[in-house]
Amino acid sequence: MGKWEDNKAWFLVLPVFLLVAISAIIPLMTVVNYSVQDIFGPGDRIFVGTEWFEDMLSNRRLHDALWRQFLFSGLVLLIEIPLGVLIALAMPKRGWGVSVSLVLLALPLLIPWNVIGTIWIIFTRPDIGLLGVAINGLGFEFDHTSAPLDAWITVMLMEVWHWTPLVALLAYAGLRAIPEAYFQAARIDGASPWAVFRYIQLPKMRGVLTIAVLLRFMDSFLIYAEPFVLTGGGPGNSTTFLSIYLVKLSTAMDVGPAAAFSIIYFLIILLFSWLFYQALQNVGTGDRQ
C-alpha cells in the first residue's frame, strides 16, 4: 500500500525545514567561501580555486588518517551493532528488571565526552587505574601511552563501552514496539527462537537499526574529544583520527586548507551514509516481498 500523495504535507515539515536550514546554510556558505581563497588578513585575500582541494587530496598524512578512520568506524559498527542487539534481546520484558537495566545502560551516554576521556586516563593507568592494574596483574605489559596497539585497544574499549548502550536502547525500543500478536502466532506455529528473531524481530527492527548504524557511523567518523583527551592522537600518530588531524591542521595552517578538508570530510561521510541507508532500505523491501 502506497503513501498518500499530498503536497500539503509540506506544511507539517516546514518548521523543521526552517529551523535546520537557518542553522545549516550560513556555516556551509562560510566554509565553501574559505575553501577557495587564500586569506592573508581582513580584506586581503585572493581566489585560489581548487588549489586547497588538490593539496589535501595528495596529502599523505591525510590518507593515513583516513584509512585509520575507516578501520576504526568499521570495527565500531561490527562490534557495537551485534552487541547492542544481543543486549536488547537479553533484556527483560517486564518487571523491575526493565527499569534497572534501562537506567544503568544509559549511564555511560550521559557523561560529557571530554570527561569520559579524562576518566579513562586514570582508569587505564597501570599504577592507579582499575583496568590498567588488572591487565598488568594478569601479566600483560599494557601501556597506551607508549604502545600503538595498546592505545588502539584502549580507544576501542572506551568507544564500545560508551556507545553500545545507544544501539541497545534503540534496539530495545524497537523490540518493544512489536505487537504481542506476532509472537503469539509464532508460538502457535512452533517457531524456533532463531526463526522468531530472523523473521519477526529483525525485520521489525529495521527502522531503528538503520538509525543506529547511521548514527554510529557518523559519530564514530567524527569522533574527537574522547581519543584526543585520552591519547592526544598518539603514540606517534597511531590514534590520530580524521577530526584530530583536522584540528591539528587548522591550528598549524590557514583556514583555507582546513575548510577544503572539512568539505572533503563531509562528502565522505555523506557518501557512506547514503550507501548504508540505501543498503538497509533494500534489505527491508527484500524481506517484505
Added chain:
Amino acid sequence: MRLQKRTVGLILYLGVMLLPIYWMLNMSLRTNADILGAFAFYPADPTFANYVKIFTEEAWYSGYINSTIYVSINTLISLSVALPAAYAFSRYRFLGDKHMFFWLLTNRMAPPAVFLLPFFQLYSTVGLIDTHIAVAISHCLFNVPLAVWILEGFMSGVPREIDETAYIDGYSFPRFFVSVFVPLIRAGIGVTAFFCFMFSWVELLLARTLTTTVAKPIAATMTRTVSATGLDWGLLAAAGILTIVPGALVIWFVRNYMAKGFALGRV
C-alpha cells in the same frame, strides 16, 4: 535454562560496563593526593569535600542549572517541531520528500568545529550570545534531524488503517494526532526525548562557544577548572558523577513509555 543464560550474560555486561563509572565514584570520594598516590579498590578514608565544593560554589552549581535549562528548552523545541514533520514523512508522499528526509540527516555529518565561527557571528548579530535560548536553538541542528528520523521509524510501525478509521470516524487532524496517534507512539517519543536530552547534555563545543558566564554549561565549567588549577581529579570525578544524575532521572521518567510498547487495542 535459555532465559537464565541470557540474564547472566546481561548482568555480566552491565557489571563490566559499570566499572569505569564505579572508578569515577571511587575517585570522587578521595582527595587528589590520595588518587595519585596509590591504587585503592575503595576509598579507605572517604571524603565528601569534592561534592561540598560543587554544591556551595556558584561557579559550579550554576553550570548544572544552565545546562538543565537549555537542554530542556532544546528537547521541547525538537519534539514539538519533529512530531508533525515525522508524521508527514511516514504518511505522505510529497515533492522532494525523500531528498528532504536524507538532507536532514546530513546536518549531523559535518565536523562540529565547522559551525563554531559562523554560529558565533550569527548569534552575536542577533544579540543572543550567552543566552540559554541560543544554545538550545543551535543544538536543534543535530537534535531535530535525529528526532525526525527516530519518530518516523516508530510512526511507520503504526498501520495506516488506524489513521483512516479515525478520519472516517470524523476526527480532525489535530484531534486525531493528539488523542489517538501520540499515545500510540509513546515508546518512540520517550526514546526521542531521551536522545535529544542526552546529545544536548554532552555537547561541549557549541555550548562553550555561544556562552560566557550567564549560560555557561557544566561541561565547560569542568574543562576550565581543570586547565586553571592543573588537574583536580577528585573534583572532576565528583562533577562527572553529578552530570549523570539529571539524564538518569529523565530515562527513569520515560522508562515506562519505552517498556510498554505498542498498544493496538486503544483505537
